[in-house]
Amino acid sequence: MFTIGELSRRTGVKVPTIRFYEDKGLLPSPERTAGNQRRYDKPSLDRLQFIKHTRDLGLPLADVEALLSLEGARGDELDRAHEIAERQLADLRDRISRLQRLESELARIAAACDGQHDHVCAVLHAFGDHDTCSGSH
Amino acid sequence: MFTIGELSRRTGVKVPTIRFYEDKGLLPSPERTAGNQRRYDKPSLDRLQFIKHTRDLGLPLADVEALLSLEGARGDELDRAHEIAERQLADLRDRISRLQRLESELARIAAACDGQHDHVCAVLHAFGDHDTCSGSH
């Protein structure tokens, strides 16, 4: 049996966030002591770790919830889990490539101000200037 | 003179978002017609375009505001602009590398479910299993 603070330390999820997950129905309401404090068991720890990990991967809570509801599922239902993973992967790849385009542009902008500080800084112009961008966005 | 709708079409910023920027003080309150409708001029268009572009680059509005306040600045003040650009670049590079680590992990997870649908799907296990991750997060 763990207190909420112990659960927090073991998973790296902050205490208010754990209560927030309970509110949202992602974590079942745990047992309480006579004094109304939460006491968690091992399955709760596992479930929270699952949530933490999937959140770190960038999945929205709605998807985490969908995956959690598939626990113990089999056959066709499992296609849903696979589908979520695939969709997230595609989404992630898209985000990476967009960020990479922005990286090269930002590098250009940061470089624009080096050296000549006399007149109006080129950074300000470069931020506003879409035409000199490499990619489109 | 443009209506808010025209400004929206020209910049790609949605109408409610333009009003939101005005509320936040990022865009100065424009002139109004006798019937209380907003009419914008070219400088407003330029300013909104600057905001749009910097937002697309992922800068938070607080930074956009800081950059806007540097308009017409010179000398030491311009170091602030340069500093913001550099900080954003560092931040962006960090985000990209973290996402790339997650990409390889998600690819592993998506692959885990292919083929064997008999028992509990490996995707669900893989999502919860931190030990098999390549990197740390």
Next chain:
DNA sequence: CCTTGAACCTCTAGTCACTAGAGGAATTAG
């Protein structure tokens, strides 16, 4: 047994950057 301090409780409100919708007024094209 009693005290002290840390950790716990609930609840409200704030964050960021919008987005949606209600209910109504102004503008513009035919």
Next chain:
DNA sequence: CTAATTCCTCTAGTGACTAGAGGTTCAAGG
């Protein structure tokens, strides 16, 4: 002049928390 479109303000909702107020419970030391 009418009808369609666009505009106005205002409130509330989104996602995923985070912060703070004000109060209670627990565990350890004396």
